[in-house]
Amino acid sequence: MAQSGEIPAVEGKPMSYRFAKKTRTLIKLPGAFIIRWCARWVMLTLMLSPLLVATLRASTLLDPQPENSSTLFGYSIADVGDVDCDDVPDLAVEAPFQDGDFAGVPGFGPPQNAAPQWGTATLIETNSFKPPANLCKLAVNQNGDAMAVWQQGDSSGVSSIWANRYNAASGRWRTATLIESNAGKAFLPHVGMDDNGNAIAVWVQNDGTYDSMWANRYVAGQGWGTPELIETNTGDADFARVAVNGNGVAVALWKQSNGVNHDIWSNIYVPGQGWGTATLMEANPNDGSEPWVAVDKNGNAMAVWRQYNGGEPDPSIWARRYVAGQGWSTPTLIESNPGFASFPHVGFDDSGNAMVVWYQAFGAPNGRHIWANRYVVGTGWRTPTRIDSSDRNGQGPALAVNGNGNAVAVWHQWDDAGVAISIWANEYVAGQGWGTATLIETDSGAADNPDVAIDSGGNAIAVWRQFDGTADSIYANRYLAGQGWGTPTPIETGINGADIPRVAIDGNGNAIAIWQQKGSIWANRFASASSALTPTEVSTTAGFFIRLQRLQHPADAIVQGENHGGIDAAIGIGDVSDPIHVLLWRPVVRAVHGILGKVKEERLCLVTVNE
Numbered sequence: 001m002a003q004s005g006e007i008p009a010v011e012g013k014p015m016s017y018r019f020a021k022k023t024r025t026l027i028k029l030p031g032a033f034i035i036r037w038c039a040r041w042v043m044l045t046l047m048l049s050p051l052l053v054a055t056l057r058a059s060t061l062l063d064p065q066p067e068n069s070s071t072l073f074g075y076s077i078a079d080v081g082d083v084d085c086d087d088v089p090d091l092a093v094e095a096p097f098q099d100g101d102f103a104g105v106p107g108f109g110p111p112q113n114a115a116p117q118w119g120t121a122t123l124i125e126t127n128s129f130k131p132p133a134n135l136c137k138l139a140v141n142q143n144g145d146a147m148a149v150w151q152q153g154d155s156s157g158v159s160s161i162w163a164n165r166y167n168a169a170s171g172r173w174r175t176a177t178l179i180e181s182n183a184g185k186a187f188l189p190h191v192g193m194d195d196n197g198n199a200i201a202v203w204v205q206n207d208g209t210y211d212s213m214w215a216n217r218y219v220a221g222q223g224w225g226t227p228e229l230i231e232t233n234t235g236d237a238d239f240a241r242v243a244v245n246g247n248g249v250a251v252a253l254w255k256q257s258n259g260v261n262h263d264i265w266s267n268i269y270v271p272g273q274g275w276g277t278a279t280l281m282e283a284n285p286n287d288g289s290e291p292w293v294a295v296d297k298n299g300n301a302m303a304v305w306r307q308y309n310g311g312e313p314d315p316s317i318w319a320r321r322y323v324a325g326q327g328w329s330t331p332t333l334i335e336s337n338p339g340f341a342s343f344p345h346v347g348f349d350d351s352g353n354a355m356v357v358w359y360q361a362f363g364a365p366n367g368r369h370i371w372a373n374r375y376v377v378g379t380g381w382r383t384p385t386r387i388d389s390s391d392r393n394g395q396g397p398a399l400a401v402n403g404n405g406n407a408v409a410v411w412h413q414w415d416d417a418g419v420a421i422s423i424w425a426n427e428y429v430a431g432q433g434w435g436t437a438t439l440i441e442t443d444s445g446a447a448d449n450p451d452v453a454i455d456s457g458g459n460a461i462a463v464w465r466q467f468d469g470t471a472d473s474i475y476a477n478r479y480l481a482g483q484g485w486g487t488p489t490p491i492e493t494g495i496n497g498a499d500i501p502r503v504a505i506d507g508n509g510n511a512i513a514i515w516q517q518k519g520s521i522w523a524n525r526f527a528s529a530s531s532a533l534t535p536t537e538v539s540t541t542a543g544f545f546i547r548l549q550r551l552q553h554p555a556d557a558i559v560q561g562e563n564h565g566g567i568d569a570a571i572g573i574g575d576v577s578d579p580i581h582v583l584l585w586r587p588v589v590r591a592v593h594g595i596l597g598k599v600k601e602e603r604l605c606l607v608t609v610n611e
Contacts, residue, residue, distance in 0.1 A: 179227070350405075
C-alpha cells in the first residue's frame with residue numbers, strides 16, 4: 001500500500017492537479033505518486049527535483065488480501081471484484097461521504113427522486129460471423145450482475161456458443177466471449193447465475209455422431225472454464241435448460257431421443273463437487289418434450305415437461321420434485337384436462353412451493369387457454385386453475401415467481417375479433433390466489449413472445465415483441481404491487497426487426513432485457529427508483545471504487561465536479577470514454593520526509609470524469 005504522504009496514481013497514466021479552475025498534467029511516470037500540498041509551488045518543485053520525483057515512485061499493489069489493508073487515511077479497503085471489467089480485481093475504499101455526494105452520479109442509480117426508467121439500448125456483441133447471433137438467454141443475480149448467452153457462428157462459420165457479462169458495479173457489459181471451441185455445431189444455449197457472480201451455461205452440440213448436452217461454468221474473477229459433456233447417452237439431445245440458485249447449485253434438464261421417442265433427462269451440479277450422473281426422469285414409453293426447471297434457495301428443484309399419457313390422444317403436463325439430500329420423487333401428472341397441453345414454465349419460492357403455467361387447447365377453434373397449478377410443500381399439487389378470461393386463443397405463457405410466493409404470468413392472446421394479438425397478464429398473491437387477467441398493451445400492432453421477471457416486493461417487468469407499423473420492436477411494461485400495470489414503452493429504437501426478448505431482475509428491482517436484432521444481440525437496463533442512493537444511504541453506506549492496481553486507459557482524465565472547500569489532487573479510475581468516477585482530496589499539508597509538516601485536514605469527495 002501507499003505510505004503516509006502518498007496518493008497512488010494510475011500506473012502508466014498522467015495524473016491531473018487542480019489549481020482553482022485549471023487542470024494540468026503533473027507526472028507521467030508509471031506508478032508515480034502525487035504529493036498533496038497546499039503550497040502552489042508543487043509544480044515547480046516537481047520540475048526541479050528529479051530526486052523528489054524518484055521518491056514518489058512505488059510498486060503496484062499486490063496485496064492478495066486488500067481487506068486487511070487500509071488507505072493512508074486509515075479507511076478500510078475491500079476487494080469488490082472486477083469493477084471495470086478488465087479481469088483484474090478492484091478495491092473499494094470505505095470513505096466518510098456526506099449527504100448528496102452521490103446525487104446524479106452515473107453508475108450509482110438515477111438521480112435522487114428520479115422516476116424509474118429504461119436506459120439506452122446497447123449492442124453487446126459486434127461480431128460479423130455467420131450464422132448471425134440469435135436465440136439469446138439471460139440470467140441476473142440479486143446483486144444485479146448478468147450473463148447473456150446466445151448462438152452465433154465462429155470465425156470458421158460454425159454455429160457456436162457466445163456469452164457476455166454485465167458488471168453491476170461498473171454498469172458495463174464486457175466483450176463477447178466464445179465459451180466453447182468444439183468442432184461440432186452448437187445451439188440452443190441456456191444460462192443461470194448465482195449470487196456470487198458465477199454462472200453456468202448449457203447447450204446442445206454435435207459430436208460427429210449425436211447432438212449431446214454440454215455445460216461450462218463461469219467463475220467470477222477468473223472467467224469461463226472448460227466445456228464438459230454432462231451426459232453420455234446414445235441419441236440426440238434437445239431443449240437444453242438450466243436453473244441455478246443463489247448458492248450455485250444447478251439443475252440441467254433436456255429431452256433426448258431413445259431411438260423411438262424422446263425421454264426427459266437431468267443432471268445436477270453442486271459447487272465443489274461438479275456435475276453428477278445424468279438421470280432418466282421418467283419411464284413413460286410416450287414422447288416427452290418442452291422441459292423446464294427451477295431451483296429454490298435450499299437446492300430443491302422442480303422439473304416440468306409435456307408428455308403423452310398412455311393412450312390419450314393429447315399430451316399432458318408432468319412434474320417431478322427433487323429434494324436436496326434425498327433425490328427425485330415419482331413423476332406426477334399435474335393436470336387431467338382434456339386437450340393438448342404445452343409450453344409449461346415453473347418457478348419456486350423460498351419455502352419450496354412451486355407454480356407452473358401452461359397453455360391447453362380443448363379442440364374448439366378458440367379453445368387455447370392459460371392454466372396454472374401450484375405445489376405446496378407437505379400438501380402436494382392443487383387443482384389446476386384457468387387464469388385467462390378471453391374466449392380467444394391464448395398461448396406462449398411465461399412465469400416469474402419471487403421468494404415470497406407471489407407470481408406473475410404473461411402470454412399473448414387474440415382479441416375478441418380474432419384479429420389483433422395482444423399481451424395479457426395475471427398476478428398471483430400468496431395467500432390470496434390469482435387475480436383477473438389484464439390487457440397490458442393496447443397498440444394496434446401484433447404482439448407476442450412475452451417474458452416476465454418479478455422482484456422481492458412483487459413488482460414485475462414484462463417485455464415482448466410488437467409490430468409498430470414499420471418493424472418489430474421490443475416493448476416493456478412495469479407492474480407495481482398494489483397499483484397495477486403502467487404504460488407500455490419501447491426500449492429500443494432500431495429500424496430493423498427485433499425478436500425474442502428476455503428479461504431478468506435483481507434484488508433491488510433493476511432489470512436487464514436482451515433481444516436479437518438484425519443478427520446481433522442488444523441489451524437495455526431498467527433502473528428502479530429504489531436503486532437511487534438517498535442521502536441516508538449515502539451517509540451510512542461505505543464504499544467507493546478506486547483502482548490501486550494496473551490500469552490501461554486511452555486518454556487522460558480531466559476532472560470536474562463538486563468542490564468541497566477546494567480540490568488539489570485527483571485519482572482517475574475507469575475508461576474516460578464514459579462518465580466514470582474519480583476520487584479527489586481536499587487540500588491538506590502532508591509531510592514529505594518531515595519537510596513540510598503534518599496533516600491538518602483530510603477529506604474525500606466525489607466527482608466524475610469528463611470525456
